[in-house]
Amino acid sequence: MKTVEEIKAAIEAAVPGAGVEIVPNPSVSGQHSLRLDPATARAVGKFLHDDTELALDFLSNVTGVDWPDKEIAEKVKVTRTVTKTVDGVEQSVEETVDETRKRVEPGCLEAVYHLYSVTRKHGPVVLRMRTVNRTGQVSLPSLTPVWRSAEFQEREVFDLFGIVFEGHPDLRRLLMWDAFTDHPMRRDYVEPDDFDYEPTAHDEVLARAQAHKDAAGQGTEAGQ
């Protein structure tokens, strides 16, 4: 099978303007991946599917990954001018100090696709796409029109991660019920506290459920 570098070159030759980036995988598995630009992802998918040499006709696995905002603390040397009193005379002196600066690296949601070829019996080729941020309204192009096996799996990613797949023919929640509003696989997900009392031994859970009921003004008796 072609290496990721060769696949990248083939894609760039076939799809003009496809911004493909190689994401190295430092683990021993050696499964490196290609990050696609969402704008051209469907054209790239179509090329990978139809190309006779790659013939990636089987989309095995589709999943999402949540990368939350990361706060990175860096130590920087800063030179500043301070006014000091030296020998009774006020002077401006330059001094260098270590300062910890925090910067926030914005997070994103990522969709990962694992492709194999049934005709040529090779794989996997790993594709990734990133959303611009991780708010409630993020979208990526759906690859279901190219590989239908993404139909349920993209629904699952939409359900659990909240990525809207544009062009998906039937994008509904798959595992959670329709009235559910949150996305449980996100790393900042907070479990709801409005469930009914259940006779379990989890005191903490009970206390939270009770607090919710008190706040909502619904009776105080557990079990009602």
Add this chain to the structure above:
Amino acid sequence: MSNLPVDEAIDPLTVTGRPDGWNRPPLIEPDGEGELLEVAMGPHHPSTHGVFRMDVALDGERVIRLKPVFGYLHRNHEKIAEGISYLASMPYTDRLDYICPLTNNWAYALAVEKLTGQEVPERAEYLRVILGELTRFQNHASSIGFLIQEMGASGTPLMYAFREREKILDLFEELTGARMMCNYMRFGGCRVDPTAAWLDKTRKVVAGLYGFTEEVDRLLSGNEILMARTQGVGILRPELAVNAGVTGPMLRASGVNYDIRKVDGYSIYNRFSFKVPLGDHWDVYDRYMIRLLEMRESIKILEQALKDIPGGPVMDPKAKIRGFRPKPGEAYGRIEAPKGELGFYLISDGGPNPYRYRVRPPSLINLTVLEDMALGANMADVVLIFGSVDIVLGEVDR
């Protein structure tokens, strides 16, 4: 709404959306006579193998729409696994496809071994193959039993299948301590070494398995009712099967030669000689027949593995199974589970718990084509078509 070029965007108004390239049969429109009937099959219908619902629209007896509804057994296995260590997820994988716990263990162990680069001793590889093929045998046996049960043959074939399955579960119990929740494989080997007596007992059981496949063959394969009910029903064309990610016996019944044991040659499967049976009518009968033939191939593999199994440790003595921290990176490991391609996708951030843990469930993805196979079929055949997919809801809903 979309930033895609117009010619690539799909009209959101095509309700069930069937763009070109999906290889789907055309939707059947009602003939205009009489009323349409909407039936919710499940979630407690006896034919649904658990809690699963199909919303079916019927025109007379003919199915014109079918929408599967999932999630009744959803417990977010993946989220739970991200909060606990790698090893702690191992017993939980038993609960995915609870008919085949050992292949679930195997797929997970394989993915972690890919991530960490752990070696597996030879004896452990042989044991994994033996247990994996025993699992495949009992899964296919019960799957055939359930299929016949759903045709209305209450009891007999299913009890025959369960009699055989029970012998295999007894072996599992003796080796691992549990019939179904085995929790047996570890990263870098297996948990306990079987005794020579256990191997002898397994050889005896395996020697009796061929007779069972003969029995099933004689009892069912030429049975007129079975042929009338299943031949030409639920046809799945190969190009659709590949495009929809169908794997396992269903894919091979559609005539596509793709068996991960041969393609990836994972573990030590390239040491054994076995054939990959393929269907050529692509219907429910072929799926039944492929399972029967695969059971015979499993016996061949079992006989070879039980003959050649070497001595030695079952666990890499240097392997660290508890509290290890894989280097940052990711790995996707997959095996040919009895129901199809079972894969685990793991991302490590260098911590003791997986950063991302994903199960690729064959049962769920094989259901993608359920509507396509059922369109135009009779209501009674939907039960058969669904049964021929062979799913377990513990894995579908995770």
